[in-house]
Amino acid sequence: MSTRYMKKVYGSDVTLETGNDNTSDTEVSVTSNAKSKSFNVFDVLNSDKEDIDDRQEDEDLITNSTDYNTKRKKKKKHKKLENERIKNQQEHDGECNENIDEIERSIREVNKLLGEPLPGCSTQVLEAQWVDDISKEDILIVQRKHLNPHNELKRIFGSKTIEAGQSKKNKGRPGNLKKTWLIYPEDIYWVSLKKSGLSMSLDLDYSTETTENVLYFVYEHSASYKEIQQKFLQAVESLNPENIISIMNAHSYHIDSLLQVSEMCKLTEDLAHAAEFIKRALYCLECAFHPFFNITTAKCRLDYRKQQNRAFFITLFKHLGFVGGRACYRTSLELCKLLLSLDPEGDPLAVVLCIDFYALKAKEYEWFIKFCNLWEDSRNLTQLPNIVYSLALAHFRLGNKTDADTLLQNALIMFPDVLMLLLEKCSIQTDSKVRFHEFFYSHANTSPALEKLQKLYVMRSFHLWKETGILPWLEECVHTVLNRVESGDDYIKYCQVKRSTRYRGKLPRNILRHIILSDLQEVIVNVQEIQGEDPVLSHDPLPPLDSIDIYKRPTANNRPNSSNFFSLFFSSLFRNINGAAAALNDLNLLEENDDQA
Known part of the structure; x- marks a missing residue:
């Protein structure tokens, strides 16, 4: 060539x-x-x-040279393309390195401002730290998929069983019902909601005090709803249940009437209708939500002091009780998180007294431990017997035997009365050393307030201690505690002083409210424990002492002359129990006719 x-x-x-x-x-x-x-x-x-x-x-x-040139041209072309690819890759890598350098430079500047350690570890470690770094409000974020109890029932009993039972109930259901998050179509068997007179707006009292995207809301009552509420309050003062039921017949979505009638059904052991009335009230309350009121974010608040807000707290609390009664513990846990997020610092219904139970029953052990760690500083959760015992159980279930032993021993030392209550409730016979030991057997100095808290925990959670593998572990820790007592451990004396000083006062009003709404037969509130002279009404038990009312409550002149108004109210409420039952039957027939229509 x-x-x-x-x-x-x-x-x-x-x-x-x-x-x-x-x-x-x-x-x-x-x-x-x-x-x-x-x-x-x-x-x-x-x-x-x-x-x-x-x-x-x-x-x-x-x-x-034909063959050579052909091969040479192909080789040269391939080499040229390869060189171009390497050159482009080098340019791309150079740009990426410049971007990475810029990002690292920004991270260092942010870390200097926030006090974070300079990047000296791998990306995986940093990512893990960021994932675990959640706030105490974030731990209360609600997962919407777990709000539907029917999903949980399908996991427990199978989808075919649940769907077969629901197909029979769907025949008379209206088709124009609003879709909601708390009440699902499977739950609704009543007439559709038109205008309830309820609405929700931003609470202007907190407009300048909100921080970290927290918003306060307030329920509003229309003029027509206020007239119905006044009639309801008069019916309550009359102590005649038929008057309340008549309001229910005329106004199917009046919240307080639904709460009151649900309580009547519950006391007559008609739990199915009691739950239905609570669902109806919750459906009506949710239909009135403000567009910005998002129940899953844990950033929406309601002031419990405001009279019109309290119905949502009470309805939600009763609803989670009925859901938990159906063994839907995961759903109940989400409802507890929602209820606590509405006022996490004040906790007007003392949700911390039951959230541990639902967390353990739902097997959310890690979540419960994180929740306690995040809220310990602001709420002193470990001062409650239910929290310390449940924390030990959570660690034991996760296999953290060392931590579980320490926590359970400390719980037994701090709240020794719980052991004997547990053994009695679980019908367990223990050895004579434990049964007649002074440390566990006799605690005459236990205050009534602490005694009630311990009994409340045992009556609600004793089933957890009867599960497989728990009792041998409990027995082991009990004997270790007795050895510490006999050796004169200083922690024993510290807890004795702590019990004698911290639990001497009366129970806070929110705990009394929790006990009343929980309605456990073994744990009741005496009239002497009620602070103030306000009547205890099932639709609004023990309102705050600084309550902000838009309706006048019954005055002293209108109340019956009795020091035991609490007992008088409930006994008078059902003095004509046959008439009330007949009225409820008429109401049920009326609803069935409406559904068929």
Whole structure:
């Protein structure tokens, strides 16, 4: 091949090096001061006569080197593409490195401001730290998928069983019901909601005090709803249940009437209708939500002091009780989180006294431990017997035997009365050393307030201690505690002083409210424990002492002359129990007729 031809094809500066062996060993070296030209076959086709002569002159050489040139061209083209790919990759890597350097520089500046350690560990470690770094409000975020108890029932009993039972109930259901999060279509068997007179708005009293995207809301009552509420309060003062039921017949979505009638059904052991009335009230309350009131964010608040807000707290509390009674513990836990997020610091219904039970029954052990760690500083959760015993159980279930032993021993030392209550409730016979030991057997100095808290925990959670593997562990820790008592452990004396000083006062109003709403037969509130002289009404038990009312409550002149108004109210409420039951039956028939229509 001539030099002129190669210059024409490959460029200007060309050197030809020929080996000593044969033509196939010929190597072509192309160098150029300018950018290399890419080979274009049309340049050859358009060449002049001089190029043709050159090609004719080198015909033999080309013929002999056809295979070599073909392979060489392919190899050269492949090498050129590979070089271009490497060059592009290097440029891309350079840009990425510049971006990474910029990001690292920004991270260092942020870390200096926030006090975070400088990047000295792997990305995985940093990501894990960021995931675990959640706030105490974030731990209360509600998962919407767990709000539907029917999903949990399907997991427990199977979808076919649940769907078969629901298909019979769907025949008379209206089709224009609003979709809600707390009450699902499977729960609704009543007439559709038109205008309830309820609405929700932003609470202007907190407009300048909100921080960290926390919003306060307040329920509003229309003029027509206020008239119904006044009639309801008069019916309550009359102590005649038929008057309340008549309001229910005329106004199917009046919240306080639904709460009161639900309580009547519950006391007559009609739990199915009691739960239905609570669902209806909750459905009506949710239909009135403000567009910004998102129950899953844990950033929406309601002031319990405001009279019109309390119905949502009480309805939600009763609803989670009915849901938990159906063994839907995961759903009940989500409802507890929602209820606590409405006022996490004040906790007007003392949800911390039951949230541990639902967390353990739902097997959310890690969540419960994180919850206690995050809220311990602001709420002193470990001062409650239910929390310390449940924490020990949670660690034991996770396999943290060492931590579980320590926590359970400390719980037994701090609240020793719980042990004997547990053994009695679980019908467990223990050895004589434990049964008659002074430390566990006799605690005459236990205050009534602490005694009630301990009994409340045992009556609600004793089933947890009867599960497999728990009792041997409990027995082991009990004997370890007795050895510490006999050895004169200083922690024993510290807890004795702590019990004698911290639990001497009366129970807080929110705990009394929790006990009343929980309605456990073994744990009741005495009239002497009620602070103030307000009547205890099932639709609004023990309102706050600084209550902000839009309706006047019954005055002292309107109340019956009795020091035991609490007992008098409930006994008078059902003095005509047959008439009340008949009225409830009429109401049920009326609802069935409405559904069929």
